Amino acid sequence: MSKTYRSTRSSSKDTKSFEETIIQGLASDGGLFIPSEIPQVSEETLKQWSQLSFQGLALEIMKLYISSEEIPEADLKVLIERSYSTFRSKDVTPLAKDVTGKNEHLHILELFHGPTYAFKDVALQFVGNLFEYFLQRANKDLPQEQRKRITVVGATSGDTGSAAIYGMRGKKDVSVFILYPTGRISPIQEEQMTTVPDQNVQTLSVKGTFDNCQDIVKAIFGDVEFNKKHNVGAVNSINWARILAQMTYYFYAYFQATNGSPSKVKFVVPSGNFGDILAGYYAKKMGLPVERLIIATNENDILDRFLKSGVYERSDDVAATLSPAMDILISSNFERLLWYLARDVLASNDDQKAGEILNQWFTQLKTKGKFEVDSAVVKHALVDFDSERVSNAETTSTIKETYANSQNPQHYILDPHTAVGVCATKRQMAKDNDKSIQYISLSTAHPAKFAEAVNEALSSFEGYSFEKDVLPDELKVLSTLEKKLKFVEKADVELVKSAIEEELAKMGL
Ligand SMILES: *Cc1c(COP(=O)(O)O)cnc(C)c1O
Secondary structure, eight states: OTTOEEETTOOSOOOBOHHHHHHHOBOTTSOBEEESSOOOOOHHHHHHHTTSOHHHHHHHHHHTTSOTTTSOHHHHHHHHHHHHTTOSSTTSSOEEEOTTSSOTTEEEEEOOOSTTSBTHHHHHHHHHHHHHHHHHHHTTTOOGGGOOOEEEEEEOSSHHHHHHHHHHTTOTTEEEEEEEETTOSOHHHHHHHHTOOOTTEEEEEESSOHHHHHHHHHHHHHOHHHHHHHOEEOOSTTOHHHHHHHHHHHHHHHHHHHTTSOOEEEEEEEOSSSHHHHHHHHHHHHTOOOOEEEEEEOSOOHHHHHHHHSEEEOOSSOOOOSOGGGOOSSOTTHHHHHHHHIIIIISTTOHHHHHHHHHHHHHHHHHHSEEEOOHHHHHHHHHHEEEEEOOHHHHHHHHHHHHHHOOSSSOOOOOHHHHHHHHHHHHHHHHHOOTTEEEEEEEOBOGGGGHHHHHHHHTTSTTOOIIIIIOOHHHHGGGGSOOOEEEESSOOHHHHHHHHHHHHHHHTO
C-alpha cells in the first residue's frame, strides 16, 4: 500500500509505482497523482533531521515516498547530489535573516540560486536526472534502434521553460521542445532559453499568444499517434516529482529559522499553480510543526476567493500583473488539496468516496466554470491555510520599501513575486501581533529576471543601477551568446509537430 500513488479522481483502489507516476504525469482519468499514504515523521526523527545538509534531508524525505526496490538508496543519493551540484549556494536554498534589520522575525527563503535563477530549478534539476535514470535503466542492454526515449514538450510564458531546459539539457535519450509566444516574454527569459547549445534542446518561437502555445501542447498530448511515436513527456507543475523535491526546503528552512528550539512558524508563499505551497502542506502533514501556510496571490486571486467564499470559479480573463509567473486562471495543483479536504470532511476518510466527490466538482468546473463547497470544507482548509491578495501597486511599494529600509551591507532587492509574498507577510504580522511567531517568506525568483517591474519601483532612487545592483555577471553574458531558435509562422499544431519531427531527425532521434 505504501510508496504507491493513486489518482485524485479515481473511485477504484488502483495504484501506480513512483516511476509510472512520474513518467505518466497526469492520471488517465484526468486526475492528479497523490501518495496512497502520507508518511509520518516523529519528533525524534525531526530532531535528527535538523542536523542534516539540504542534500541529506532531501534523501531522507524522498526515501519515504520512493520504494528502495524502485530506486536503491545509493542511486537516489547520487541523483540528489547531482541535482543540487548546479546551485550557486552551498545551502542550496539559504535563509536570509532579517534583511531590513528591522524585523528579526521575517526571514526570506531564497529559492533562486539554481541555474535559471528561479525556484522551479529546485524541482526541475531533479526531474531531469530522474528521467535520465529511468531511461538508462530501461535501455541498458538494448540496441540503439530499440532505445526508449522521452520527448518533453512544454509551453512557457517565462520561468517554466528555462528551468525545464536547464533540467533536461544534455540528458541521454531525452529531448526537450519549449514553445513560447514570439515577442511576449522578457528579453532575459528568451536569452536564457535560446542560448543553451545542447543538441537535445530546441526552443520554438510561435507567432501567437501563450494560450495558443498551451493549446498546441495540449493537442500534442492528445495526439495518440504522435505520442506513441515520440513518447511525449510533460514536466509541468502537476508532476509529482516536482512537489516531492520542493518539500525539502520547508524542513530545511524551518530548522534554520528555529535553531532547534520549537517555535511557531508561518510560511508565506507567492502562489500561482499551487505547486510550491502544496509541498509545504505535505511537510506539515508529515509532522513538521508549521503553524499556518499563507497563500499570497496577485490580482489573479482564484485561491483567495475560494478561501473567502467556498466558490472555486475561473474568471473570464487572466490579468497581466507585475508577477507574471502567478498569472493563472485556475490553480492546477489545488486539486490535490481539494482531495484531502473532501476525504476528511465529506467522505469520512474513505479514499474511494473522495475520488467520486472530486470527479463531481471537476465536472462542474468544466461545464459551469465553477463549483461550490460546503462551508465545513473551507473551515477545514483554514486550519492549515490563510490567504492574502496583493495588488500591483502594493507589489511596487513593497520593493521600494524593502530597498529603502535595507542598507546593511547592501540594499536588498525583491523580485515582484517575492514582493507579493513579503507584502502578504507584513499584513499577517500586523494581524497576528505575536512576537513568538517566525515568518518565512519564500523568494521565488532573482530580481534580474523581472527588470521592468524592479526598475519601475527603484529607478527613482538616486544611485540605483540595474546593471550594477541587480544583474549578475552570469546573466550579463547571455546577450552576447549565439541564439538557437526556430520560428513557427503560425500557431498551428501541424506546423509545430513537423518542426519537432524535423529537429528530432537532426538530433538523430
Ligand atoms: C512558478 C512561479 C511561482 C508560482 O509557483 P506555483 O507553484 O505555480 O504556485 C511564483 N513565482 C515564480 C517566480 C515562479 O516562477
